[in-house]
Amino acid sequence: MAEPTLKAVLLSPERDLGDRPLLVVGPSLGTAATVLWGATAGLLANDFDVVAWDLPGHGVSPKASEPFAVADLASAVVTLVDSIAPGTNFHYAGVSLGGATGLQLGVAHGDRVKSLSIQCSGAKIGTPEAWLDRAELVRAQGTPVLIQGSAERWFAPGFMDRAPELSSHLLHSLRDADPTSYAFCCEALAAYDVRTHLAGIKVPTQAVAGAADTVVPPSFAEEIAAGITAGGGTANAVTLEGVAHLAPAEAPAHVAELLRSLIGWAETLEVGK
Numbered sequence: 001m002a003e004p005t006l007k008a009v010l011l012s013p014e015r016d017l018g019d020r021p022l023l024v025v026g027p028s029l030g031t032a033a034t035v036l037w038g039a040t041a042g043l044l045a046n047d048f049d050v051v052a053w054d055l056p057g058h059g060v061s062p063k064a065s066e067p068f069a070v071a072d073l074a075s076a077v078v079t080l081v082d083s084i085a086p087g088t089n090f091h092y093a094g095v096s097l098g099g100a101t102g103l104q105l106g107v108a109h110g111d112r113v114k115s116l117s118i119q120c121s122g123a124k125i126g127t128p129e130a131w132l133d134r135a136e137l138v139r140a141q142g143t144p145v146l147i148q149g150s151a152e153r154w155f156a157p158g159f160m161d162r163a164p165e166l167s168s169h170l171l172h173s174l175r176d177a178d179p180t181s182y183a184f185c186c187e188a189l190a191a192y193d194v195r196t197h198l199a200g201i202k203v204p205t206q207a208v209a210g211a212a213d214t215v216v217p218p219s220f221a222e223e224i225a226a227g228i229t230a231g232g233g234t235a236n237a238v239t240l241e242g243v244a245h246l247a248p249a250e251a252p253a254h255v256a257e258l259l260r261s262l263i264g265w266a267e268t269l270e271v272g273k
């Protein structure tokens with residue numbers, strides 16, 4: 001296992017980094033973060049420096065040459081932040097595997113993270129067998145074989161008709177992803193389980209679920225919030241109606257509002273530190 005190299009895109013490019021709170025946003029398996037987060041970031045770009053990182057072999061990140069764990073993704077996010085804004089503590093929001101990376105940031109790098117928005121994610125996602133089967137499938141047949149099933153899991157009913165361009169753009173990022181890197185992500189998810197570590201997360205956390213998500217239903221967000229609160233941390237769970245697995249693309253205005261409220265509150269706590 002090794003920390004992969006990650007690359008990022010600044011989604012609030014009209015201002016230099018450093019003047020405003022830094023919000024790092026992360027992707028779900030198969031998506032490019034700029035596409036997944038574009039609409040939400042557009043609503044936040046006046047108030048925050050928004051930086052979107054990509055999974056290995058997805059979007060702007062290079063392919064992975066060896067396996068990695070979700071914990072390695074979290075360390076790689078910290079390395080990435082230090083390469084663009086050295087030593088800066090940041091707010092973090094991530095979807096699904098990007099959300100799992102966020103929980104791992106809270107577990108292992110809580111001193112660097114000012115708040116966590118964990119979206120359409122869980123402390124454990126799916127079963128190891130299913131992830132290892134998917135890794136084998138994508139290695140044998142490439143990412144196109146995943147497109148039909150992903151479209152069914154990712155979007156709430158009616159979204160593809162309402163937003164044909166965005167949904168097609170998201171599915172193109174899956175088609176363009178490197179199959180080997182995608183398979184490594186599946187293997188990282190097979191081994192991922194931070195359920196017994198939630199109590200160690202002390203940063204303000206919001207767990208956001210899609211009511212129509214069949215991959216990680218709202219009970220997963222409730223489990224995260226309950227586990228963190230039990231550890232003395234501060235967390236709450238929110239369910240978005242009409243949303244499946246890609247909340248920032250499906251409900252950007254609502255997600256932006258949730259992030260504004262979380263970050264605003266977390267910044268007041270920081271002032272007193």
Ligand SMILES: O=C(O)CC1=CCC(=O)O1
Pocket residue numbers: 027028029030095096097098125150153189215245
């Ligand atoms: O199965 C999918 O494609 C959805 C998903 C599970 C983990 C993740 O990041 O995305």
